[in-house]
Amino acid sequence: MSKPEESASSIQTVGVIGEGQMGTSIFYSLADSSYSLRWIGSENADIPRLQHNFEKKIRRALKTGIMSQEQHDQILRQTIITNDLNVTADCDLVIEAIPEELPIKQTLFTALNDIVKPSGILASNSSSINPSNLFTGTKRDDRIIGMHYFYPVPLKESVELVTTCSTASDVRANVVEFLHNSGKFILELNESNSFILNKIYFDIQNEAYKIAEQGKATVEQLDLLVKEGLFPLGLFDFMDHIGIDTMLNSVKNYVSCYPQKDTYSGLLKRLQGMVDEGNLGRKSGAGFYRYQESQQITPHAVDPLPEETAGEIIQFLRFTYLSAAKRFTMLSGCTTGEMNQAIREYLGIEKGPFE
Amino acid sequence: MAQITENTRNEVKEVVYDFFADECEVDVSEISDQTNIIKDLDGDSLMFLELIEVFKKKYSLEIELKTIGKYAVKNPVQTIGELIDMQMLIIEHEDRILELA
Numbered sequence: 001m002s003k004p005e006e007s008a009s010s011i012q013t014v015g016v017i018g019e020g021q022m023g024t025s026i027f028y029s030l031a032d033s034s035y036s037l038r039w040i041g042s043e044n045a046d047i048p049r050l051q052h053n054f055e056k057k058i059r060r061a062l063k064t065g066i067m068s069q070e071q072h073d074q075i076l077r078q079t080i081i082t083n084d085l086n087v088t089a090d091c092d093l094v095i096e097a098i099p100e101e102l103p104i105k106q107t108l109f110t111a112l113n114d115i116v117k118p119s120g121i122l123a124s125n126s127s128s129i130n131p132s133n134l135f136t137g138t139k140r141d142d143r144i145i146g147m148h149y150f151y152p153v154p155l156k157e158s159v160e161l162v163t164t165c166s167t168a169s170d171v172r173a174n175v176v177e178f179l180h181n182s183g184k185f186i187l188e189l190n191e192s193n194s195f196i197l198n199k200i201y202f203d204i205q206n207e208a209y210k211i212a213e214q215g216k217a218t219v220e221q222l223d224l225l226v227k228e229g230l231f232p233l234g235l236f237d238f239m240d241h242i243g244i245d246t247m248l249n250s251v252k253n254y255v256s257c258y259p260q261k262d263t264y265s266g267l268l269k270r271l272q273g274m275v276d277e278g279n280l281g282r283k284s285g286a287g288f289y290r291y292q293e294s295q296q297i298t299p300h301a302v303d304p305l306p307e308e309t310a311g312e313i314i315q316f317l318r319f320t321y322l323s324a325a326k327r328f329t330m331l332s333g334c335t336t337g338e339m340n341q342a343i344r345e346y347l348g349i350e351k352g353p354f355e
Numbered sequence: 356m357a358q359i360t361e362n363t364r365n366e367v368k369e370v371v372y373d374f375f376a377d378e379c380e381v382d383v384s385e386i387s388d389q390t391n392i393i394k395d396l397d398g399d400s401l402m403f404l405e406l407i408e409v410f411k412k413k414y415s416l417e418i419e420l421k422t423i424g425k426y427a428v429k430n431p432v433q434t435i436g437e438l439i440d441m442q443m444l445i446i447e448h449e450d451r452i453l454e455l456a
Binding site (some may be wrong): 024028064066154155156157232233348 | 364374377378401404405408409413420421423424426428429
């Protein structure tokens, strides 16, 4: 988490756009620093509510001694919460965290391009859209960058930093400094190999879905196997948690530049069908699982797979995981140490794939 | 490592109850150890993190947020009572809490 004395960098005024889960998490991860912050919600955002909640948190931090009176007053003075995009005019850095839909993001970035001062850096928290797709052909092409945070931002150190072939060296350096000051661990990637943590996990999810599609195991059996032998969260449980619609948009974006699209067609079709039916995961009450008031209705009993089948499946999924991790590590140019650290945190596991 | 006394749990409970009453704008009498943080109070991980900061300050704890994050992945909490239990373990074991996981 950023500390006031650590933020003496070229980036002093930061805009965060979006009042969803990620936008809120990014804003609050920066809120106790000395940055001048502008938090911009959508047209439909309840700005008085956002302001009220923010002031409540700051007041409580003062009351509990986490923050001094001086810090409290300073933070209140230098924070603006609004849905007026014009407050980003003096921002050194603007971080977008709005829904994962390209046209909406492009409209936003076109507007920001006209509003934000020429030296301002425009960053996207997208988990699947490369920054150069947000807009091109302007004088600001060298000041666009991808900053993919993970939720919850204060707990997750990793950030995927995605540079384009036009990103200026000072932009990269300033953002790296900003992230280091925020205590973040940076995975530096280029656009041809971006968002690798999600892509590694997606490869495993895709292979697991094929197993389910072939009738060798159910979704519940696969999640149970994975939780027993690989990761703390089930592969399909994860998709429900993220949201099937978000997952579908991300997967479409990944697959669009993959040579063998057919490999992913089964899962894509299933996700599209679920979205069409309104089964968006935990938030809608149904996805791969069913939910009541956001709580998963656990199947009473999941029939255990024959030992041999279970062993074969987990061995296959482990191989898929290691193979994907190796492939994306080589493509990205990251070290195995960097990947171990990032994957450990991303998947909540004790040891990375190369440990 | 913080000294655990008989009063520690009561102190932790009071802080947790007051925190959720304030944050969720409900009367403290409406909260019990069985209250579900997400379902009943519409709580989220940001609230949890803020509470951790409060206890870090109050008991001068040496523990990183990521350590608590790792522990919480393996030992998720749903109710206020479970949260209090986890806070007690954090106060008692600090960075060594992962050895319990």
